[in-house]
Amino acid sequence: MLKKILIARPLPEAVLAPAYAAFEVDVRPHTHPLSGDEMRNALRDYDGVMPTLGDVFSAEVFADVPNPRCSILANFGVGFNHIDTDAAHGAGVVVSNTPGAVTDATADTAMTLILMSARRAGEGERLVRSGAWAGWHPTQMLGLHVTGKTVGIVGMGRIGQAIARRCHLGFEMQVAYFSRSPKDLDFKATPYDSLTALAAEVDVLVVAVPGGAATHHLIGADVFAAMKPTAHLVNIARGDVVEEAALIAALQEDDIAGAGLDVYEFEPQVPQALRDLENVVLLPHLGTAALEVRVDMGLMALDNLVAHLNGGQTPPNAV
Template sequence: MPKVLISRRLPDSVLEAASKMFDMELRDKTAPMTPSEMRSGLALYDAIMPSLGDRFSAEIFAEFGRPRCKLLANFGVGINHIDVDAARAHGVKVTNTPGAVTDATADTAMTLILMSARRAGEGERLVRSGKWEGWHPTQMLGLHVTGKTVGIVGMGRIGQAIARRCHFGFGMEVLFFNRSPKTVEFPARQVDSLHDLAAAVDILVVATPGGAETHHLINADVLAAMQPHAHLVNIARGDVVEEAALITALEGRRIGGAGLDVYEFEPQVPDALRKLDNVTLLPHLGTSTLEVREAMGRMVLDNLAAHFAGKPLPNPV
């Protein structure tokens, strides 16, 4: 049986299926793989299931000609932690799990939109503190979401799922910025300039893939273009947003607030960010439902099974 390394614990149903299909070894840790673990994995296993934080960089592959491992079956749709070109140069294929994550991630975006706009995190902390003095007409006034204008940065599967929820669920006008022209099946208008998009919307949602091309795409200039009442939501990758610039904008009350599920140096979250009341902070909950994680796991197994059977990969990168 092919020897496969699973880098993180998965739902029991997925691990049970994997154990029947492969000579499976589970790395039962929550922290990302270390460089030595990645190098030994490439040498000792026929395939590896990496995930977020397992940084298979060009340096990791550098000491190999053609490693024993011939497939990195990534658990997750984002693959900016894997140098795909370096993997390919060393004879290693890469797959991911698109589709399965779309709705759950879009739901998390809506959670952050509502929590940030309506100051839900701040309100919960007030109640838990025991200092809430009761309802009054000007208590914790936030931003009314229904009927507002949302800007989506990145109109892929997830961006479109967020836009649909905003339009059909909240009657919002949808504007979007995308690197290439995009036609969608619901009312939405593409804007040529990210700066112009930021200036026009009440809520700016980042849904673009991570990687070198989008590093610090949301920078100080984009944040400066946002309206003072507008909110920023990021469910993409942490380094798409220039975190230091966002902290400055929030500290200066230059924007209305922010909702974050990802961070530039995850899992490190700066003290300055954690101290702010005008930002909602979630611990990367984007796809955190049992059903979704099981579906992602099944996609990983499908990619592994196809690879070892010599069949076309369902989800090649």
């Protein structure tokens, strides 16, 4: 008899077809996060679940289902701070993620935000669309020329390194970073043991740390106060790594020149004060939004499910 799994969001057919071949599958048709009741029912009624961002499998959820039928949460995505892994493991539930599939796509999104913020691209497009553009002139919308500047990477993991490599090799940028430990890199980069000291030296500060309690509000008023008034912040990590109110204040007061955001502290809610600002680029969490990337993520999550449920093995990307 086939094991029964729940896929928490609609996924590309290239993922669903092999899923149907390997399991009895229910695909939830909605795009919003699972409710508390849906998560509890998923733990009771399925052998495995493929959740994703926003599906908050908390300690309370696991406490309400002390003997779950579900034995694996194969997260669709690299970030898994929405899952209480200690509570999951305590309930006998394996947790896995999809680390390698998202690296390049997320780094590409970071580069998009760096260039859009530095060159005021969002502001410029709004000007053209408004019909108010009066034509080119030599001092129109002058921004930051990123080539040769210094980029600071907060979190030098897979994604941080991919961003740094693009900045260094593609734009001849000097690389500095703040990370839990020095890294053995294939390009020149200067480690800092102080986040504010790093912030004070760079022209672009890119946030690429995992989410979770350890990084909540890591980027706050002290970091913005240390940054140059010509510097830009880019966040492709998790929204609550940046203290949103402090960022809004820094942008409103021109303490920093601009920001590029793909994630938000209370996503999908984006404060009106942030939306009203011209010096911030706002994307709707597009980090991995390319068909082939989402297919790769889905297949990786499926491999984790197959290994655990059908092969009795440790998933290749267990966390």
